[in-house]
Amino acid sequence: MQATAQEAGSRRARAAAGLETGLARIRRPFGWLLLALVASYAWLVVGAPIDSVQGVIQKILYVHPPLAYGAYLGFVLTAVGGVLYLRSNREIYDQLAVAGAEVGVVFCTLMMVTGPIWAKGTWGHWWSWDPRLTLTLLLWFVYLSYLLLRGFTEGGARTARFASVYGIVGTLLIPLNYFVIDLFQGRTMHPANLARGSLGSGMGMPFLVANLTLFAAFVYLVLLRWEVEFWRARSLEDDALEAEEFGAR
Amino acid sequence: MMYLIAAYGITIGTLAFYLSVLLRERRRLSRDARRSG
Numbered sequence: 600m601q602a603t604a605q606e607a608g609s610r611r612a613r614a615a616a617g618l619e620t621g622l623a624r625i626r627r628p629f630g631w632l633l634l635a636l637v638a639s640y641a642w643l644v645v646g647a648p649i650d651s652v653q654g655v656i657q658k659i660l661y662v663h664p665p666l667a668y669g670a671y672l673g674f675v676l677t678a679v680g681g682v683l684y685l686r687s688n689r690e691i692y693d694q695l696a697v698a699g700a701e702v703g704v705v706f707c708t709l710m711m712v713t714g715p716i717w718a719k720g721t722w723g724h725w726w727s728w729d730p731r732l733t734l735t736l737l738l739w740f741v742y743l744s745y746l747l748l749r750g751f752t753e754g755g756a757r758t759a760r761f762a763s764v765y766g767i768v769g770t771l772l773i774p775l776n777y778f779v780i781d782l783f784q785g786r787t788m789h790p791a792n793l794a795r796g797s798l799g800s801g802m803g804m805p806f807l808v809a810n811l812t813l814f815a816a817f818v819y820l821v822l823l824r825w826e827v828e829f830w831r832a833r834s835l836e837d838d839a840l841e842a843e844e845f846g847a848r
Numbered sequence: 849m850m851y852l853i854a855a856y857g858i859t860i861g862t863l864a865f866y867l868s869v870l871l872r873e874r875r876r877l878s879r880d881a882r883r884s885g
Contacts, residue, residue, distance in 0.1 A: 644856075659855045666859070705866055713855040720851040816863060823870045830877035837884050 618691065618829065626822035629815050636812040643805040650799065656720040659713055661805050664793065665813035666710040667735075671773050672817060673703020674742055678770040681763030690832060693759040696766055698824035700745050702817060707739045722788065731789040734776045741769045754835075 640661075650657035676699025683692035714732070715725040726732065745765055752758045780787050791797075798806055 655849055656851050658852055662855060662859050705862070709859050709862055712858055716851050716855045716858075820863075820867065820870065823867070823874060827870055827874050827877065830874060830881060833881055834877055837881065841884075 622822055622826050622829070626819060626826070629819040629822065633812065633815040633819055636808065636815055640805075640808050640812040643808050647805040648799060648801040653721055656717060659717040659720075660798075660802070661809040662813075663710060663713045663717060664806075665810045666706050666713060668810065669706035669813055669817040670703050670710055670738075671777070672814075673699045673701075673706060673821070674738070674766075674770055674773060675699070676821065677703065677742070677745070677766040681766040684759060684763050688756070690759070691829065693763065694828040694832060695825055696763065697746075697749055697828050698821050700742050700749075700766065701824055702820045704739070704742050704746060705820070706813075706817065707735070707742065711735060711739060718788075727788045729788040730779045730783055731776070731787055734772065734779055738769075738772045738776055741772060745769065 644658060644661045647658060647661065649655055677696045680692045680694075680696030680699060683689070684696065714735075718727070719725050745762060748762060748765065749758070777792065780789060780791050
């Protein structure tokens with residue numbers, strides 16, 4: 600009996616080590632890519648043309664929308680992880696969902712900090728109950744609640760299943776958040792979504808590199824957070840196994 | 849200019865802090881796992 604438990608334990612350990620190595624192997628190139636991109640990002644933002652209407656504050660453009668895309672991507676990953684978990688019951692997908700939600704919330708929080716700073720400099724006030732801003736706040740609350748749900752419950756399959764459904768339903772807010780300006784036919788304080796040719800001359804390249812840099816940062820952080828979640832689950836499993844062995848003695 | 853510096857400073861500072869927390873946590877957990885075999 601004890602031998603079977605040991606065998607299962609070592610099988611689990613081998614699988615875990617393989618997976619961990621795989622995640623780290625994918626993560627590392629993104630780290631190098633990020634380092635290379637950060638330098639060109641800084642250089643391009645400093646050299647980007649100054650907007651004739653807003654002045655230098657318009658350079659927040661190179662951080663605010665890329666953070667929003669990162670937040671959306673994080674929440675989509677939570678839903679993808681949720682769907683995969685519900686289909687396969689494999690814990691690794693639930694861990695991906697948690698990683699996506701946490702990094703998404705970090706990006707969403709930063710988007711909600713940089714936005715009001717930009718607003719203060721251009722509109723003259725920090726916040727407006729504009730449809731886009733209100734929905735973004737709601738989106739932030741939805742995923743913050745997801746993390747609280749994960750943090751304040753004991754875990755286990757039931758929590759993971761509930762969180763998966765919650766994460767999938769939560770993504771319905773993303774298209775609504777993105778297209779709300781079109782739904783209100785532009786009658787919002789928040790500027791319209793960026794479209795081809797809507798950026799001023801010389802702003803396209805810094806904007807592209809900004810998006811690539813924050814995307815690389817996003818991927819690196821998600822993979823690292825996934826690894827952490829994976830190690831945490833393994834540590835809990837080890838504790839449970841030890842307690843079982845102690846009880847058997 | 850101050851607003852611009854604040855926006856970039858908060859973003860870079862927060863992401864760097866978050867990265868350092870994750871790296872430390874990952875190192876601690878993998879060390880514990882190795883120790884317990």
